[in-house]
Amino acid sequence: MTNETRQWDHEADVVVVGTGAAGMTAAILAHDHGAKVLVIERTDQIGGTTAVSGGGIWIPMNNHLYEIDADDSREEALAYCKALAMGRVDEELITTFVDTAAKMIRYLEDRTPLKFAAMTAPDYHPEIEGGKLKGRSIEPDPFDTNSLGEWQSKLRLPGAFSLPITRQEAFGAFDAFYRPWLIPQDLAVERMEKGVVTLGQALVAGLLKGVLDRGIPILLETRARQLITEERTVIGIQAEQGGARLHIKAKGGIVLATAGFEWNEKLKAQYLPGVIENPNTPPFNEGDGLLMAMEVGADLANMNEAWHFPSLMIPGETYEERPLSRAILAERNGPHVIWVNARGQRFVNEAANYNSVGKTFLSMDTDAPRFSNLPAWAILDSQYRERYVLGTTMPEDPDPEWIPRADTLQELAEKVGIDPIGLQKTVDRWNTMVHHGEDSDFGKGNSIFDRFQGDREAPNPNMGTIEKAPFYAVPVHTGALGTKGGPKTNSMAQVIDVRGNPIAGLYAAGNVTASITGPGYYGRGSTLGPAMTWGYIAGICAADNAKQRA
């Protein structure tokens, strides 16, 4: 699209759209490579999806895995990533990621206040070729937000009762999946009082400090609307701020880091095969970058994929005035719980990674236009209830009214709309398999990953009978950590057109792009690892482009 605008409200070498991890990494690298950078952010808060995330980053061959006696190699990382891509991703992109990711992390540790540590969490598929039992997932160290000065109040807050405890502290050292009261509460309180954050907030805060230290301006409440092109080259961007239109020039290029389209109902209906009932991200990810890139001829890929995240919703809880979707962890991974559909049948290894579990909700019945496994419920009994957290309810708290419960499975089934005969058969079979110590239907507990996610104090970390009244049926909801389809990019983070040619001046990183993971999910941090790596590349390349155009 050609635009003859020449009156610019702002001018920069590189304009970055979005303040998640991908965007701020791009901004830092562009600056450090000699570009004058401007960042624009749609909302009044910094951090986007990253800020509400767990902050895990999947980085093969990272410089911290050796600290926890883990190891890795290029060959193993490539084999693993390629296996999970299932032939649907250009292998050059995978190679670029594997060869660049660790470099990106070291760069940020050298040039920003961020420090990272490796987690003992396994890859999500540790048994396939190249999979690892620990070390590839890293997370930021706790970060003191007082260093942000007046920008401290601009840091996006997380979506729920998110305590300032690292993932490794919560699930590695303690058993917070199942027993959140075991986390060091005095430490959490001390950090809260001192403004120290962890998880995604720590990552955002550290990157923001890097941006602020470099004097990179950030325009908040500035929504990017349209790319400005001249002779098929992106030369700027049109945005809205306070009802006024801004024209921003970008000599070297625009880096789109605008997240996915999981809150855009029209785009979801157009591209996604299933239902994402309620995403887990801030409700501003509506495909702004995708639409802008499509308008200038971007080729698209992976559009049918999302970072699936089955969730639990507590009625009345909201985030940014939208219903809140929470992680569902103990209520699927642990003993004394199974998931069933309306037929009362199990349909998945409940302890598998959330992306794989989420994909089972895409299955369709063959005899009717109906999703086979929606609605779905987590069925658990009082053995669960007595031991573990349920949503936000601790064992000693009264049963919340929103969770259906009954003294018999039949009564429970009739209450919520499950076939009672089917449910009884399934539970009977489950209990038999528990006594034999193996889930021969779906393999719950077979994988090292499953057992890592299970209750380490239970006789079997993933399996326990469901036989003690009362019984509960927790509604399961389909969620997503974002979409992962969008404009295709090359190894220089340039957006490419349908002929495979780069669209001059246009770069992209993060969930706005066609993910280099394809249909797969490597492990904790699979969204942020590639996102930040591509942000790193985009910043460098856009800055170099600006020098060439000078």
Place this chain on the structure above:
Amino acid sequence: MLSAKRELSVTTDLDTVWSFVSDMGNWAGQMPGYISHEEVNANDSIWTVKIDLGPYKRPVVMDIHVVEWIPPHEVRFELKGKFDPFHGNGTFRADAAGTGSAIKLEFQAEATGSMAKVVTAMATPVLKKITDQFSANLVKALEERSTSDQPPQEQEPAQAKPPAWSREGIVEAAKRIF
């Protein structure tokens, strides 16, 4: 332990103040994040309010019990989370101050249960915000009473609604909010 105190001045005369506070329904509506309330009897009610923790908000259901009415000055009450582990108590005291009234509010609460420490830390700034907003709402409501020339309007009996604290009640409230 969480606590809050406020001293307020209103132009409303003492009798009007007492007429207002002696109906528990009038209190509930002044709570910030008010969703609904159900009056069980003259001394007991169940309130559902939405607690504001910034972009994150969640409904909380609590049992309110008036321990003692001391007309026309004082109300002493207790509260308890219906599904969340907290309890508290408070006092409302009004005295004539010229043609208006001087009001003192005192409130204490305690989070219990296995997550008490972090819940207390999270609740401390929230309690201050709630108390400030409640006080402002109460002053506004009382002063509207004192300036109004109209007698309170007769209200049509409300249609039967599910109890506020029930699953249906919370889902209904959530629908209204969304």
